[in-house]
Each structure stands twice: as C-alpha cells, then as structure tokens.
Amino acid sequence: MQYAPSTSLPATAPNGVTAGVDWASADHVACVVDAAGKVITRFTVEHSGTGLTELVRKLARAAVTEVAIERGDGPVVEALLAAGLTVVVISPNQLKNLRSRYGSAGNKDDRFDAFVLADTLRTDRARLRPLVPDSPATLTLRQTCRTRKDLVKHRVAICNQLRAHLSGAFPGAVGLFAELDSAISLAFLARFDCQERADWLSERRLTAWLKSAGYCGRKDPALLLSRLKAAPRGALGDDGAAKAHITRALLTVLTSLTEQIKALEAQIAEQLMLHADAHIFTSLPRSGTVRAARLLAEIGDCRARFPDPGALACLAGVAPSTRQSGKHKSVGFRWAVNKQLRDAVCDFAADSRRANPWAARLYDQAIARGKDHPHATRILARAWLYVIWHCWQDGVAYDPAKHGALQALIQQDQQAAA
Incomplete structure (x- = not known):
C-alpha cells in the first residue's frame, strides 16, 4: 500500500518574504523578513477583532503569503487561514531550541521569537509542512x-x-x-x-x-x-x-x-452519524459511539496531515522517544504529544483486547515482558494505529476477515485446539 502524499511548501517563499507571529493572551508580535533574512517590518497588534484585522491587513501590505506560528488553533490561526494565508506550525519546544541559532543567551523575547519563526520558515522549508484544517463537521x-x-x-x-x-x-x-x-x-x-x-x-x-x-x-x-x-x-x-x-x-x-x-x-x-468517516471508526471492536467519535474527532479527516502511520503514532504519544549519541542510546516516554489524541487512542486500545484476540495477545505479551498496564496499553495502541491509519487512508471500515495478523492468530489457535 502506498502512503498518502505529504503536503509541502514551495522551494522558495512567494514574493520572497516570510512572516512569524508570536502570539500571547494580550497582544501578538509579527515580524516579516525578506529572502536574505533581513527584517522588513515588525509590529504589535492587540488580541481583539480589530487587532486581528490589522494583523492580516499589514501582512497583506507586506505581500506575505506564509506565516509561522507556535500553535495550530485559536482565533489568530483562524484569522490567518480565513485570509487565505499559508500557516506553518513550529512548536514551542522547537522554537526554544532554535533560539540558540541566533545567540547563546537563549532568553525569551516576543520580538525575537517572531523573527526566529519568520527566518526558520525561510531557511527550513523542506522540513516544514503547512497546516491543513479539518472540516467543520470534524x-x-x-x-x-x-x-x-x-x-x-x-x-x-x-x-x-x-x-x-x-x-x-x-x-x-x-x-x-x-x-x-x-x-x-x-x-x-x-x-x-x-x-x-x-x-x-x-x-x-x-x-x-x-x-x-x-x-x-x-x-x-x-x-x-x-x-x-x-x-x-x-x-x-x-x-x-x-x-x-x-x-x-x-x-x-x-x-x-x-x-x-x-x-x-x-x-x-x-x-457522528452524519460524518463521512463514521463507518471507519464505528467498525472498530468495542468502539461504541462516544469512543468512535473521540477517535474520529482527534485524528481528524485531513489525510495529508499524517503521511505515514508513524507520524500519527508519534503525535498520539504511543511511540517511544529514542535518543542516541555515540554508543549511548535511551528510549523514554514521549511527552510532547497531543494528549487528547493519546487519551482517546489508549482508551480504545485498553478495551479492544476484550473483543479482539490479536489485541489481547499483544497486550498479554507486553505484560509478560514486565510492562505495566499503561505501557502495555500504549504498545497495543501503537499497533492499532497502524491498522486504523490504513483503514482511514482508504476510507474503508475495519474488517476482521482482512486483518492478516488476526486471522493468522485465529488459525494458529484452531490448529492447536485440533
């Protein structure tokens, strides 16, 4: 099966300018840089309807079509998307590490952070992906x-x-x-x-x-x-x-x-009944109504957001975080995740083992290796996400008869019983 194509930014920024917006509860700082990384304009707007209108107007005046920001939701992002701008999300953890590019102090400053966001959008385009919003129903x-x-x-x-x-x-x-x-x-x-x-x-x-x-x-x-x-x-x-x-x-x-x-x-x-993807999530074992709705709502309906199952597993926090330097290698808990998605996926996985022999086997094997219940549930959730991702990408309901690992386990048990 081919993975879904990933959305990407053009090789160069349209009009040769990029912008960064450092949002806050009271006001927002915007910075626009040119193709050489030189600051063209920098301004602050209030967090209000008038302020957001002024933000969009000044960005349009600077010929900006791409904006980098730290979060992917909220009134600021909605205003930028509504204006037809391309929004790229750079997480706060990434921004914290990027500050060292431009100085060793690493101090937090809204004006400086807006510049870092804008310049990173200019230089690291190959690794960044534009934000694609989910449908209104989702x-x-x-x-x-x-x-x-x-x-x-x-x-x-x-x-x-x-x-x-x-x-x-x-x-x-x-x-x-x-x-x-x-x-x-x-x-x-x-x-x-x-x-x-x-x-x-x-x-x-x-x-x-x-x-x-x-x-x-x-x-x-x-x-x-x-x-x-x-x-x-x-x-x-x-x-x-x-x-x-x-x-x-x-x-x-x-x-x-x-x-x-x-x-x-x-x-x-x-x-859920009116949603186009309802049949995918309601077909999962013991998904019910609320559980299926939570899975659908947190995963969303934008297929290009997760070009492969690993991307979905990482955002859900069920894939371990591996760090390796020289001969040292450590595997730890993944903290920077979508906690709502992780809760929905783990809630489904924990109960699925009561109705699916394949899920029960994976969970029992993890417990036998010395994992506690939360860890074993995350291991099972990761396996389920690979199954869910394929069903989600193809738009088909989960069919136990086409689940190869499940059918192999059932056949093995039948042979052992015979």
Missing part, C-alpha cells in the same frame, strides 16, 4: 467530545465530594447501590437525603419505592434494606438537617451534570 464533533470529557471530569469530582460528605452525614447511602452517581442512587438521595428519612423505610415501603423509581431489580429489597440498617448511623436533629442541605446542593449539581452529559452524548451520536 471541528464541531471535536469540540462536543472534549466538552463531554470535561463534564465527566467535573461529575467525577462532584461525586467524590458527595461521597466524602455522605460518609459523615448519611453513610448508609454510600454503598447502597453499585454506583453513587447512577440514576437509581440519585433518585434515592433525592427522596431520602438524611438518616431520619431513611429510618422511615421498611421492606415493604422500600419495595414499593424501588418499583415506582423503575429499579432494575438486580438486588433484592431485603438485601438493600439490610445494607442500609447495617451501615453506621448518620447525623440526626439539627446537625442532620444542616447536612441534608449540603447533600441536596451537591445532588443538584451532580444531577445537572449527568443530564448535560447525556444531552451531549445524544448530540455526539447525531454528529
């Missing part, structure tokens, strides 16, 4: 998925806070159901928010309430009541009433977060 899906993930973090934090509070205010409610933030548990706390109200329950009353609340019936009401009675007594009287107010406050926040997460999940499902 950008929207990515924002929705990341928002859901942030809300899930908040839900976990509030749930932990509620559990800590209930351990003193109403211990019986903590371990009554499997999950404290489950629908039945939240409904129980909304009805019985303190020890005194729970004391009213009998087996018959609890049975009737569970039926009215739509409980699945996994646990017998007698068992649930025995758990409630066996737990330490909660706060009573005025103290119990005061703590019940806190319980209700935390419960309201937790319930609201749970409802909004469900609403976002419904939105994610709709956006």
Whole structure:
C-alpha cells in the first residue's frame, strides 16, 4: 500500500518574504523578513477583532503569503487561514531550541521569537509542512467530545465530594447501590437525603419505592434494606438537617451534570452519524459511539496531515522517544504529544483486547515482558494505529476477515485446539 502524499511548501517563499507571529493572551508580535533574512517590518497588534484585522491587513501590505506560528488553533490561526494565508506550525519546544541559532543567551523575547519563526520558515522549508484544517463537521464533533470529557471530569469530582460528605452525614447511602452517581442512587438521595428519612423505610415501603423509581431489580429489597440498617448511623436533629442541605446542593449539581452529559452524548451520536468517516471508526471492536467519535474527532479527516502511520503514532504519544549519541542510546516516554489524541487512542486500545484476540495477545505479551498496564496499553495502541491509519487512508471500515495478523492468530489457535 502506498502512503498518502505529504503536503509541502514551495522551494522558495512567494514574493520572497516570510512572516512569524508570536502570539500571547494580550497582544501578538509579527515580524516579516525578506529572502536574505533581513527584517522588513515588525509590529504589535492587540488580541481583539480589530487587532486581528490589522494583523492580516499589514501582512497583506507586506505581500506575505506564509506565516509561522507556535500553535495550530485559536482565533489568530483562524484569522490567518480565513485570509487565505499559508500557516506553518513550529512548536514551542522547537522554537526554544532554535533560539540558540541566533545567540547563546537563549532568553525569551516576543520580538525575537517572531523573527526566529519568520527566518526558520525561510531557511527550513523542506522540513516544514503547512497546516491543513479539518472540516467543520470534524471541528464541531471535536469540540462536543472534549466538552463531554470535561463534564465527566467535573461529575467525577462532584461525586467524590458527595461521597466524602455522605460518609459523615448519611453513610448508609454510600454503598447502597453499585454506583453513587447512577440514576437509581440519585433518585434515592433525592427522596431520602438524611438518616431520619431513611429510618422511615421498611421492606415493604422500600419495595414499593424501588418499583415506582423503575429499579432494575438486580438486588433484592431485603438485601438493600439490610445494607442500609447495617451501615453506621448518620447525623440526626439539627446537625442532620444542616447536612441534608449540603447533600441536596451537591445532588443538584451532580444531577445537572449527568443530564448535560447525556444531552451531549445524544448530540455526539447525531454528529457522528452524519460524518463521512463514521463507518471507519464505528467498525472498530468495542468502539461504541462516544469512543468512535473521540477517535474520529482527534485524528481528524485531513489525510495529508499524517503521511505515514508513524507520524500519527508519534503525535498520539504511543511511540517511544529514542535518543542516541555515540554508543549511548535511551528510549523514554514521549511527552510532547497531543494528549487528547493519546487519551482517546489508549482508551480504545485498553478495551479492544476484550473483543479482539490479536489485541489481547499483544497486550498479554507486553505484560509478560514486565510492562505495566499503561505501557502495555500504549504498545497495543501503537499497533492499532497502524491498522486504523490504513483503514482511514482508504476510507474503508475495519474488517476482521482482512486483518492478516488476526486471522493468522485465529488459525494458529484452531490448529492447536485440533
């Protein structure tokens, strides 16, 4: 299979000029250099709508068509792309090392950094790639998925806070159901928010309430009541009433977060169904809806961004960072990565081993070599990315029957069983 062609910059900068923009929260410094590396103009604009318009206007006046910047997203990049400019991303780590080219001090200065960005775009064109934005559908899906993930973090934090509070205010409610933030548990706390109200329950009353609340019936009401009675007594009287107010406050926040997460999940499902690449990621084992949407959103739909599987694995942080000098060679954890992409890929890989024998074998082999769970998951994620990349580049769904390594393993197991 041929790898996808990579986008590249022309051998020389159009109009013989390149620009660098050092962005900040309050203002942005731009620098324009000519073909000889001489500064043509340098200016500062505010971080506002007017400032970004002025930035684009001054770059156009200097005949700039290519701009180097430290990040690939945000209002500045959107303004530059909207103006039809070619944007090249040079990461902050690269910029830090590039400063030594022009002096030994290595001090951080916005005006100097803008010059370094512009001059690096002039001299290192063969190694730089223009930024190609994802489609609006992918950008929207990515924002929705990341928002859901942030809300899930908040839900976990509030749930932990509620559990800590209930351990003193109403211990019986903590371990009554499997999950404290489950629908039945939240409904129980909304009805019985303190020890005194729970004391009213009998087996018959609890049975009737569970039926009215739509409980699945996994646990017998007698068992649930025995758990409630066996737990330490909660706060009573005025103290119990005061703590019940806190319980209700935390419960309201937790319930609201749970409802909004469900609403976002419904939105994610709709956006995923309408996306052109949905069939690729939903075909992966145990990908589901949210997991498939996260993979799609973080990988994107711009094929030229990852000319080979290794580029995708490096950005996802599942490929080790190797350093070699003379006889010394070290392999370490890769830190400069897209953490959202790494989380999405590792989350998928960790669960895929439960439905795919090939994934389970790779994971078990890594554990047998002494790797811990996170390391073994990254090893499996790297292998999966090579499979996903080929499906993604060809626009085809994952087919276990065409997965050579999986079929070879299945055939080997069948022969051993025979």
